[in-house]
Amino acid sequence: MKKFKKILVSGLASILLMTAAPAVLPEEMNMKAEVQAATxxxxxxxxxxxxxxxxxxxxxxxxxxxxxxxxxxxxxxxxxxxxxxxxxxxxxxxxxxxxxxxxxxxxxxxxxxxxxxxxxxxxxxxxxxxxxxxxxxxxxxxxxxxxxxxxxxxxxxxxVAEYVDGFKDVAESAPTHEAIMTLTDKGVIQGFDDFTFRPDEPVTRGQAAAIINRVLGIEPKVMSHFKDVPKSYRFAVDIAAIREAGIINGFPDKTFRPNEYMSRTEMAVIVQNAFDLKLGNAAAASNPYAEVKQDFWAYEPIVTMSAIDKTGIFKTEKYYGDHRATREVFTTAIYNAMNAK
CATH class of the missing domain: 3.90.1720.10 (endopeptidase domain like (from Nostoc punctiforme))
Incomplete structure (x- = not known):
């Protein structure tokens, strides 16, 4: 019989990097400040x-x-x-x-x-x-x-709680289950206090900066750069860090737009930059995405998502680059990048 999987069930405000929508961020969810681990x-x-x-x-x-x-x-x-x-x-x-x-x-x-x-x-x-x-x-x-x-x-x-080895909305049979649970166990990303992961919810630019920097642990030299990211902003340190590292840049008007959602194409570029992923000639020749032409500006990052994929989620005929990057897709991309050779 399976043992109950340990997950965080309270105090997620201090560690929950991705939320239901950018207008409802962790600090606004009236959760306890103290983190307690429990089954x-x-x-x-x-x-x-x-x-x-x-x-x-x-x-x-x-x-x-x-x-x-x-x-x-x-x-x-x-x-x-x-x-x-x-x-x-x-x-x-x-x-x-x-x-x-x-x-x-x-x-x-x-x-x-x-x-x-x-x-x-x-x-x-x-x-x-x-x-x-x-x-x-x-x-x-x-x-x-x-x-x-x-x-x-x-x-x-x-x-009765048969879903306890993970989240209620992430089946063990799901191809992304291992990726989600691995990053959860490492404290890189967590679920919500109703024992859901909400895999289909989109990711914002600010959340992406935070989750990537939770893996990389970069300390920025300069905190203030974008006019829409004050030093008091919850992800200010992470945004400054990934900007200095050249992972996610801002816009010409000196904004970062932390609450904007990112597309799957933008995600591919960001993940490739963050983990310095290289696409070999053999992998480049085996581009599975018919709609992604070799002269497309994000061709290499997108094809890399398939080349390093260990889950099957990117082994598809289409990449759907203009779709929003979801929590499930983003988590899996990070997992694949962390395990790329």
């Missing part, structure tokens, strides 16, 4: 612990009062965006069965013969042999699986 299961447990002491209410599904399945349904939904059925017996029918020895935080733990015969109670495994659940005596509380009451009534466990 999805651990995040659900920590979220659920906030309700400890909330009274037990039969039929309760809100923080004013929970019953056992109302509590698990609420935590799964609000902490991880996972929808599970309302009742205990319905919840027992979903997910994958796991052995007691393989329990991991976030797993649903079921008990039998409590107030009625059969499966009658559910909680969330919290680690260290403890279960977070709605008890009739103490409300939301932690109980031990070795407890003289709960222990003999243990009936089994289910793992």
């Amino acid at each position: 999805i299961g651990e995040a659900m447990v920590e979220y659920g612990k906030k309700f400890m002491g909330v009274p037990y209410v039969f039929g309760g599904t809100t923080p004013s009062g929970f019953d056992c399945s109302g509590f698990t349904q609420y935590v799964y939904k609000h902490a991880a965006g996972i929808s599970i059925p309302r009742t205990t017996d319905q919840q027992y029918k979903v997910g994958t069965s796991v052995s007691k020895s393989d329990l991991q935080p976030g797993d649903l733990v079921f008990f039998k013969n409590t107030y009625r015969k059969g499966i009658s109670h559910v909680g969330i495994y919290a680690g260290n042999n403890m279960v977070l659940n709605a008890t009739s005596s103490k409300g939301i509380a932690l109980v031990s699986l070795s407890n003289s009451y709960w222990g003999p009534k243990y009936a089994g466990a289910k793992r």
